[in-house]
Structures are given as C-alpha cells and as structure tokens.
Amino acid sequence: MVPIEYYLLLSAAIFSIGVFGILTRRNALLFLMSVELLLNAANINLVAFSRFHGNLTGQTFSLFTLALAAAEVAVGIGIILVLYRNFKDVDVTEAATMRW
C-alpha cells in the first residue's frame, strides 16, 4: 500500500501549481483551470484520508465536490463570456473599471 504521505505530497504539489497559476496568469481561462487544480488537490486529500481511515464518507464528499466544481465552471465560463463581450479580451487585469 502506498503510504499516505505520498498522496499528501501530490496534493500539495498540485495545490501549489494552482496557486502559482492564479498569481501569475492574466488569462481568465487559465485562472479557471488553476482553480480546478486547487479543488482537485483538496479532492485527493479527501480520498486519501478516507482510504487511510477506512471510512467512505470522504470519498462521498469528493463526489459532491466534483459536482460543485462542474457548477462552478459553468458560472465561471459565463463570467468569462461576459468579460469577453465587454472588453474584447479575457485578460483579467483589463476589467478594473468598477473600482472607484
């Protein structure tokens, strides 16, 4: 059996890649993908701990999270669509006209 530390390391690595993506990218689509990475890093943790403790609740939760992520993507893509219609671009730094 693979020890739990491996899973946690994998999860932390994916999470860090997601954070890096959010902090450095300006393209809204890449933003959305990075957020997906963050979510899935959490999912990996849920599944890993579920297996480690011999309890199926964590895996059930990860199923819910997947469904939620799908809904989130729908909303996110909607926002990106509106962003494109208004600014002819999907650069997130452009959309700063409503600050003050």
Add this chain to the structure above:
Amino acid sequence: MAPLPFELTPAIAALPFVSFLIALFVGAFAPRLLPKGGAVPGILATGGSLLLSLWVMLTVSGGETYHEYVTWVAGAGEATFDLHLGVLVDPLSAMMLVIVSLVAFLVHIFSLGYMNDEGETGLPRYYAGLGLFTASMLSFVFADNLLMAFMFFELVGLCSWLLIGFWFRDDAPPSAAKKAFLVTRFGDYFFLVGLVGVFATFGTSMFVGGEGEGAIQSFPHIAEQVLAGEGAAEVTTYLGLDPQAWFAVLGLLILGGVVGKSAQFPLHTWLPDAMEGPTPVSALIHAATMVAAGVYLVARIYGFYALLPQVLALIAFVGGFTALFAATMGVVKREIKQVLAYSTISQYGYMMLGLGAGGYVAATFHLMTHAFFKALLFLGAGSVIIAMHHNEDMWDMGGLKDRMPVTYYTFLSGSLALAGIVPFAGFWSKDEILYEALVHGLNTPLLLAAYVMGLLAVFFTGFYTFRMVALTFHGEPRSDTARNPHDVRWNVKGPLAVLGILAAVAGVVNMLPVQKVLGVKNIDFLHQWLDSGPEALSAHHYGELLHDFAHYSAGTIGSGVTTVLLGAGLSLALALAGAGLAWKLYAVPDPEEHTDKLGGAKTVLFNNYYQDEYQVWLAEGLTLPLARAADKFDQGVIDGVVNGVSSVSLFGGSRIRRVQTGVVSNYAFLLTASFVVLLVVIGLVGGWF
C-alpha cells in the same frame, strides 16, 4: 346646576370673538355686506357682553360664585398633571368683566366717530382687532388657572401688536408695534418660565381650589399650607432652595410678565411709543386691556404674593419708583397723548405700590377708577385730535374750551380724577393706596421710601394734568385749526359723557376716609364686595395672610383718625399745589414753555431719561456683539471640529481606497500572502517550529 348667567359667562368672551370672525371674514370676502366697516357687529357684541357682565355681577352680589372647568389635556401616570380651561366668577373677576366690557363698548362707539367719520380705510381689520382684543381680555379675566391666563395674556399682546401697527404704511406705527410686542414678550418670557415652575412645584396652576376630599387645590393655598407647616401638601422645590425662597423666585418670575405688560420700570419704554396706534385703541389698551392685565394678574393670585414679603416689598418699591419716574417725564411732553401715556405708566405704578403695600382692595379700586378716567381722558384726547385735524401738539391748541364744551367738561372731570382732587374718583382710590403704603410703611422702611416716592408723584401728576388741560383748552388759540376746529358728533360725545359722570362719581363705592373719620358705617362697598365670595379669594383672607406671613402691621401717627386725615390732607395738598402751579403758569392767554427754565433737566426728561437709548445700546452695543461672538464660536469652533472630522475622513478615505485596484490577481495575491502570514504566525505562536 349653576344659575343661568353663570352658564352664559363664556358667551361674554365669545360674543366679541364672533364679531372678530364676522369683521374678518365678511370684511375680506364681502365688504359690502358689512355695515360701517364692522362697527355694528362689534358694538352689538360688546353691548351684549356688557349686559351679560352686569347680569353676572348682579348674581355675584347675591353671594354666589361660580367655578367650572374642563380638562383639555389629561396627564397620564403618577408624576404628571392635568391642564384645564375654566371659568372663575368671583367678585374680582365679575367687577373686572363689567369694566372691560363697558370700556370696550364705549371704545367701539367712539371708533365710529374717530375712524368711520374720518374716512379711514381698512376698517374691517380695525374692528376685527378690537373684537379679538376684547375677547382675549375678557377670557383672561375669567380664567381660572395660570396657564389659561398666560395663553390669553399672550393673545392680548398679539392684538396690541395688530392694533398699534394699524397704520402700517407709515414708518412709525409698525416700529412701535414691534417694540411693544418685543418688550412685553421679554417680560412674558419670565412669566412662561414661572408658569412652568408653578406646574413643576405644585402640580397645578388653579387660582381657586375645589371643595371636598380629593379635589384640586389652588396653588396659593398649597403654598400657604407648606409655609405654615400644616396639611399634607407636598411641593417640589428646585435649585436647593427652601420653599420660602423658591416661592419668592416663582413670584418674581411671574412678576416679569406683569412688569412688561403693566409697563413698569424698566420695561415701560414700549408704552409711550404705542401712542402711534389709533386713539380709541390707546384708550382700550391703557384703561381696560393690555396694561390692566398685569396688575389684574397680581390681584388674581394675591393669595400667593401675600406670602412673600420680599417680593411684595419689591413690587411696592418698583411701583412707587415708576409712579414718580413716569410722572416727571409727563411734565415736559408737547403732545397730548404722550402726557397721557406717561400718566398711565405712573398710575399703574400706584397700583403696584398699592398691591405691594398690602392694599389689595385699594389697588383694585384704583384699577377700576383709573379704567374710567383714563379711558375718558384718551377718548377726550381723541376728540381733541379729531377737532385739530390730527395735530397732537398741545402748543398748537389753546382756547378749545368754548368751541367744544362737552369735551372740555368731561375732560376736566377726568383730569380732576387723575390729579386726585376731592371728590373725584381718582382721589379716593389714590388716597387709599397712599394710606395703605403709609400705615404699613411706618413699620417697614422700604415701604416708607416707596410711599414718599408715590407722594411726590402726586405733585407732578397734578402739575402735568393741569398743564395739559390749560394748554389744550384755555388761553388764546395758537393755530388756525384751533381757531376753527372740526366738529365732533354724538358718537364721540356720548361715550365721553358716560365716562365723565363715572370719573366724577365712581369714588363713592369706597369712601374709606369718610367712614374712618366720620364713623359712618358701611359705605366701604368695594371692601364688602371683595370680601364676599370664596373665603380663599377674599380681601379679608389676604389681610390675614399679609399679617401672618409677610408680617405686615399697620402703624399710626397719633390716633387712627389723624393718620387718615394726615395722609389724605398731604396728598390732596400736594395735588392742589401741583395743579395750582400749572394753572398759574399755563392758564394765561399766551403761555410760554416754562419747562425750558429747567435747562439740562428738561433735556433729560424730554429724552425719557435716555431709557430708550440705553435699551437700544443694550440691544445693539451689548447683545449684538455677544450674539456675534457666540455665532463666531459656533461657526468657528463647533462647526470647525465637525468639519475637521469630516475632512480628515474624506482625505483618509481618498488615499486608502487606492488599495482597491480592481485587478483580480492582486486580490488573489493579497489573499495568499495573508494566508501565509497567518500560517507563519499561528505556527510561531503554536510552537510548530
């Protein structure tokens, strides 16, 4: 069920009020339907009031009195009180109702001659003002509590403003009206504070208490019980004063309103200016309404003042001083109405002296006789002014005696009464006031000083009165209008005749010296009259209060009879001396201005002791800069702090908002960085490393 005339008492005030409404609305919307510009409804209404008042007085003389009230604001809970509107008919108010409605009735008739015949415009407004004035004063007279009295007191002030400023297109009348309004309002401010104080202290402002268990007590009665230390009456005092001192404060506050309305020093300055109004209005203001209201108020709550010796002494002193002070100014005036204005101030000074010296009946007596003879003198002056084509300067008159005999003889009757020559009305009342001041003054130095001032004023009164008579009616005419005066009609002569007779004979109601010297019993009708009615409001009861609480006791010089003779003889001699001197100087074919020989003193007197100047200085030189400084403090310091706080916030906000860049990456960075910092801090504190 009260007798019918008592049930009808509110109608005494309601009738003139209806005439006010008629003159106002019919005059505004259908002036053609209003005969004589509103005079007819006014005459009918005041005539009706007079008849009703006489009926009420007749019923009161049968020994019955009436007190009925409605609650218009009911208090809720323990520590509150009810506000009432009520009617109190006792001998004092019944007498005053007759005086006020009689004078108002005669003034309305006289106005036909003074206003209608002279072709004045705006008559509905004039008669509406007169109607409201009469209605407010009558309601004030039968008010049964201090709050109601205050409300109508204010209404009287408003009406005087309306009527003094009747000729509002000229310059002087509006200014005089404003002055009268503001000066009396200054006094009324103290009255209002005193009124609130009375409510806070006693929980009621009733003049007379109800009968039976749990009935409302009158506030003078509660005060009496508290000071006597008997009964279960509870009062709340303030400022850490004991009841005696606190009651004196309340008495002084209410006195503020009295001093303003009754034109006592130092708030007398509005009254001479009020001569700018039409002459019948002056008669009404001076004889029966506005100015009388102040003195009547003190008489109404005399049961309260009789408990306060310090306040009484102050009333007497201010009264005596005002009597002398105003009389000296009357000596040098050129205009007939100005002389009468200063005589009014002086005569009300006598009434205050009488009240302060413990002469409740004497002051009420003088209030009555003065109402008759001063209304007469003003209406007589009005008649002269009609004849002189509205020239009021006495130095342009002269010789009017033969040309207007009715006016002359009635005016002479009023003048003899004013000067206090026996047997005219003014002699009896003024003498009784001076007698009271003398006998009580023998044991109280302050009262004696007030008495001496009152006595000196008698000389000046005689002098200015007969200077006025001689200059107006005697000698050779000094102008063309005086040689050929305008005629006056029945509507002027009628009221003059009625008042002329009253001024001559009204003294018989209270010939106290005759009773004391000759021993004729029971001719002090006014004493008996004011002694009837409710015990707590009787002259007899006030006498006891004065003795027990104010420690007034009567002294004598030699025996009682010699004191009476000495007092009366002294005042009569002084009055005759003043009148005789004036007669000798001015009743010559071609009089000179002898007062010019007074030199600088005349200038001071002619300028009213610079009272107006110093009051204007108080307003412009002291109050205005003070108000400016306060305004500067408000605008600069208070508003500055408020504005400073807001500009600091505004500036700070405009800088701090730049944190919000609107770039989502920055927010994400801040979130992440904060999270990391939080983790590190928790780690350090939690000891992970």
